[in-house]
Amino acid sequence: MKHLIDPTDLTLQEIDDILSLAERIMADRSAYSEVARGKKLATLFFEPSTRTRLSFEAAMLELGGSVLGFSEAASSSASKGESVADTARVVEKYADIIAMRHPKEGAPLVASMNVSIPVINAGDGGHLHPTQTLTDLLTIQEECGRLKDLTIGFCGDLKFGRTVHSLIKQLCRYPGIHFILISPLELRVPDYIKEEVLDRGNADYREVERMEDVIGKLDILYMTRVQRERFFNEEDYLRLKDSYILDMQKLAGAKADLKILHPLPRVNEISVEVDKDPRALYFKQAEYGKFVRMALMMKLLDLPERQKEVAADAEG
Numbered sequence: 001m002k003h004l005i006d007p008t009d010l011t012l013q014e015i016d017d018i019l020s021l022a023e024r025i026m027a028d029r030s031a032y033s034e035v036a037r038g039k040k041l042a043t044l045f046f047e048p049s050t051r052t053r054l055s056f057e058a059a060m061l062e063l064g065g066s067v068l069g070f071s072e073a074a075s076s077s078a079s080k081g082e083s084v085a086d087t088a089r090v091v092e093k094y095a096d097i098i099a100m101r102h103p104k105e106g107a108p109l110v111a112s113m114n115v116s117i118p119v120i121n122a123g124d125g126g127h128l129h130p131t132q133t134l135t136d137l138l139t140i141q142e143e144c145g146r147l148k149d150l151t152i153g154f155c156g157d158l159k160f161g162r163t164v165h166s167l168i169k170q171l172c173r174y175p176g177i178h179f180i181l182i183s184p185l186e187l188r189v190p191d192y193i194k195e196e197v198l199d200r201g202n203a204d205y206r207e208v209e210r211m212e213d214v215i216g217k218l219d220i221l222y223m224t225r226v227q228r229e230r231f232f233n234e235e236d237y238l239r240l241k242d243s244y245i246l247d248m249q250k251l252a253g254a255k256a257d258l259k260i261l262h263p264l265p266r267v268n269e270i271s272v273e274v275d276k277d278p279r280a281l282y283f284k285q286a287e288y289g290k291f292v293r294m295a296l297m298m299k300l301l302d303l304p305e306r307q308k309e310v311a312a313d314a315e316g
């Protein structure tokens with residue numbers, strides 16, 4: 001395991017190991033507070049982020065390491081025309097691991113091909129977001145107790161939503177998964193995801209336009225915002241942005257143990273009144289993201305698990 005560019009770069013066993021390590025970290029945080037002492041994470045964010053960048057940085061700090069980086073392309077030499085490959089080549093002289101977000105699909109892959117330190121894709125355009133997928137898997141594992149035999153509704157912008165593409169790609173690898181894809185016609189899952197993933201995987205799926213018709217069948221409802229930044233014109237965005245607004249009235253038809261997830265940021269697709277419902281897990285989900293990123297970086301950096309192991313190593 002060297003880079004994480006696509007969720008399927010990890011075997012199911014490796015994913016299981018990362019989730020188990022995240023669980024151990026959550027159970028005993030202080031035991032991991034020094035394991036990355038002397039290690040540096042570079043966060044190269046060419047696109048805006050709150051959760052992903054800050055949870056990566058918090059994760060490395062909580063492991064005892066340090067962070068450096070930039071949060072927008074304008075404050076890096078990309079604004080002067082430097083290539084992703086050259087940026088990565090330089091940053092590997094300063095850091096031990098890179099987390100990169102970029103508006104262009106494939107940019108983190110290009111970076112990974114030019115360096116000898118681990119590169120993590122922190123979201124590339126409308127393509128993939130593998131660490132959000134790990135976050136979602138940890139949330140599902142903790143809150144549903146399993147990663148199989150689940151009916152999952154994805155709702156909203158399924159065309160541009162990279163978190164949806166990534167999670168579908170991963171969940172197809174588990175048995176007994178049923179997808180219900182809820183979106184307007186214009187925002188359906190792209191054909192390549194259907195052909196390369198859904199039609200070849202274990203999971204079955206159907207596409208619908210009305211949330212109310214299917215909400216009662218769902219174990220998980222994964223809401224997404226309509227991605228304004230990926231639209232070609234503002235008119236289409238304005239027409240589609242309020243296609244779905246989850247409120248208490250719609251939730252009346254849902255299971256009592258439904259789990260409501262959202263990668264965030266939310267715009268207005270979930271009414272704030274839903275936040276106090278115990279089925280609303282999206283803020284907890286964001287917290288799981290920090291722990292799973294701690295576990296991922298420990299694995300990619302091949303760090304010894306326990307402080308006492310570090311001490312034992314030091315003693316020889």
Ligand code: CP
Pocket residue numbers: 048049050051052053123132263264265
């Ligand atoms: N879920 C997620 O990627 O959020 P940010 O864009 O704030 O990082």
